[in-house]
Amino acid sequence: MQVNILAIGAHPDDVELGAGGLLLRMGKQGYSTGIVDLTRGEMGSRGTPEIRAQEAETAAKILGAKTRRNLDLGDGRLEVNLHNRHALAKVVRQLKPTFLIGPYFDDKHPDHAAAGMLMRQASYDARMKKLDLGIAPHSVHIMFHYPCHIYINPSIVVDITPYFERKQEAVMAYKSQFSLSPENGYYPEYVHIGITNYIKHTKARCGHFGSMVGVNYGEGFFCQDPLLINDLYTLIS
Numbered sequence: 430m431q432v433n434i435l436a437i438g439a440h441p442d443d444v445e446l447g448a449g450g451l452l453l454r455m456g457k458q459g460y461s462t463g464i465v466d467l468t469r470g471e472m473g474s475r476g477t478p479e480i481r482a483q484e485a486e487t488a489a490k491i492l493g494a495k496t497r498r499n500l501d502l503g504d505g506r507l508e509v510n511l512h513n514r515h516a517l518a519k520v521v522r523q524l525k526p527t528f529l530i531g532p533y534f535d536d537k538h539p540d541h542a543a544a545g546m547l548m549r550q551a552s553y554d555a556r557m558k559k560l561d562l563g564i565a566p567h568s569v570h571i572m573f574h575y576p577c578h579i580y581i582n583p584s585i586v587v588d589i590t591p592y593f594e595r596k597q598e599a600v601m602a603y604k605s606q607f608s609l610s611p612e613n614g615y616y617p618e619y620v621h622i623g624i625t626n627y628i629k630h631t632k633a634r635c636g637h638f639g640s641m642v643g644v645n646y647g648e649g650f651f652c653q654d655p656l657l658i659n660d661l662y663t664l665i666s
């Protein structure tokens with residue numbers, strides 16, 4: 430199995446929040462997408478790893494992802510080390526994506542920051558010919574980072590207006606995380622690390638990114654490397 434775009438999250442639900450619209454849009458345009466969650470989210474204040482795994486499966490179906498894998502590298506203690514780099518590099522070699530999408534590498538949640546760095550380093554490991562991981566090397570072309578808990582000045586904004594409602598559906602598949610009803614474990618006294626009402630705030634964030642490029646809803650991505658283009662008109666397609 431191969432995919433065109435591989436999106437990486439530290440926890441199940443990161444990809445939906447940061448890049449759900451992009452995956453929907455690219456899928457609709459004929460590209461295949463995949464998701465790798467680096468941990469099972471077992472340290473989350475709400476839900477259990479089992480519930481989150483079911484929710485992740487439902488969300489992947491909503492997003493139309495061809496595959497979704499979980500590397501179980503330890504929630505709350507995700508590290509940038511050789512073992513984890515190679516675990517992710519193996520998946521990159523198997524799925525052979527052209528693009529990698531992952532969290533911003535300086536996020537305030539340590540797992541998100543580690544996931545962003547792991548993605549960058551694993552992409553190098555994946556291409557090294559002399560690194561024997563049992564699978565042939567693969568070179569990723571471009572890596573983008575999505576924001577989690579902090580704002581980033583985006584290098585590109587993708588218009589997700591036609592896909593915004595479906596993205597929100599994918600986010601809400603994680604009832605254990607985002608439902609504001611007590612039967613799903615919500616208690617208002619809890620102080621969140623990031624945002625509380627994800628539906629409202631995701632709408633605000635996507636509205637803000639959209640406003641930067643003159644559309645209703647957008648997702649913003651940061652690219653650390655210069656982007657090579659040969660035709661300026663590809664930027665206004």
Ligand SMILES: [Zn+2]
Nearest residue numbers: 439440443541
């Ligand atoms: Zn997360």
